[in-house]
Amino acid sequence: MSAEQFNELVRSRRSVFPDQFDTTRRVDDAIVEQILTNAIWAPNHGKAEPWHFTVFTGEGLQKFANFQSELYKELSGENFKEITYGKLQQHPLKASHIIALGMKRTPNKNIPEIEDVEAVSCAVQNMYLSTTAYGIGGYWTTGGITYREPAKAFFGLGEEDKLLGFFYIGHIAVQPTGAKRQPLEEKSTWVR
Template sequence: MIEDTALPAELEMLMDVIRRRRSIHQDQLSPEPIPMEYIQWMLEAANYAPTHGLTEPWRFTVFSGEARRALGEAFAQSYRLAFTGEAFQESAWIAQKERVWKAPVWISIGVRIGTHPKIPEWEEIAAVACAVQNAHLVAASLGLGAFWTSGLPVRHENTARFVGLEPPDKLLGFLYVGRPAIPWPKARRKPWEEKVVWRE
């Protein structure tokens, strides 16, 4: 058991940050601004994600302050395009416009596709996911909550164009970031031993 083994100091610090990382919903964040250098540190960490062929396929756009207003309008427009007829709900449309004010920073998560003929799309998406995890770990180390949201309005092709992505590149959602307005949530994980098979 790992709990019975003393970890090297640097590894213990790293494990503490990994165990601390949480997905905290927008309704559980404070709208107060956060220092932009925090976001820069997150993106610096994201840039060191593993990437097959050094394609570095992650593409981010950061929205804060008043720029969130246009983002909310884009979410609302995408909702209207995606849900028509009886599926359209005005309350949900309004919620898409207003949700951007619940977190001080929104970061679009884009992936560049097809930059290397031998690298499949899934590997590029995996690289972007690693980049987001790196950023999320830095956020946790700074006491910030974050959440990777991937609902239809935030991934819609209209929203993708709004953040500057054109096919074949794709929008995988947004990472929103802020200070938690709730006590830091406890971890909920089953023991890793239940998910591993050893063959020696």
């Protein structure tokens, strides 16, 4: 791959939301395995590899939808919103695969927790670039039950671990619109 091809890959990456997925097609499991393999090649401090991925597909999508919507309902109390409950029930069914993004805390306490979080974030960027390379859609969401402590056990996470969201994968039915970035000069400082 040339530098120009890589630049194009990075700059063409877009989030593709569940409503933009083609719900009649499924992504091949072998492609999802390649995406996850690329994810685990992310940089990480001390070779800790703090990521833990739980993949939902087929009937698993309904199990995921039921779990997250019911947990939301249980924990929301007077803040419960029927529209949110409905989205938590329906959006997972629009995806081909959903990957729960877990961070397993590194046993080496000399590695700050934030560095484990950063490593998983790098893994997610690899997932985004991989979906772009395969011509399929990807979307990282941190909504719903992501930061709800009682959710962690469902995804195989312990007390010190973190749930960092969900990565939705699907074939693209509606192309995402172009994105903008502020000029580099506004977001960088060079010291010479």
